[in-house]
Amino acid sequence: MLSGILSSAISGLNVNSQRTSAAADNIANVSTANYKRTEIQAKSLSVAQTSSTQYSPGGVLATSRQLSDVGPGAGALNNNVDLGTEFVNLINAETAYAANLKVVRAGEDMAKALLDVKA
Numbered sequence: 001m002l003s004g005i006l007s008s009a010i011s012g013l014n015v016n017s018q019r020t021s022a023a024a025d026n027i028a029n030v031s032t033a034n035y036k037r038t039e040i041q042a043k044s045l046s047v048a049q050t051s052s053t054q055y056s057p058g059g060v061l062a063t064s065r066q067l068s069d070v071g072p073g074a075g076a077l078n079n080n081v082d083l084g085t086e087f088v089n090l091i092n093a094e095t096a097y098a099a100n101l102k103v104v105r106a107g108e109d110m111a112k113a114l115l116d117v118k119a
Helices: 002-028 083-118
Strands: 038-045 059-066
Touching: 002 038, 002 059, 002 083
Parallel strands: none
Antiparallel strands: 038 059
């Protein structure tokens, strides 16, 4: 059960790391003509339990997609990167990353406590 909690939290860390990377790429290319921004979407993974006594962890799966829609405010560069949106994405990824990191730390603390009880 503990390893399932950790693997779910780590999958969340990976998704938010990818979100940060995508936002950084988008910001770096804000002045690149015809650049199409990349977005990372997260999808929950549900794993069917194999029995009533075994815990089956889920997780998060990241999918990357390049947004080709260029709105009316694209300007002369014809790209669809909005700095405001990218900074909001960075803040969201940072907050979610911190939450997943707390889950990992709590799992480590539980594992240490379990080892102390058995010792």
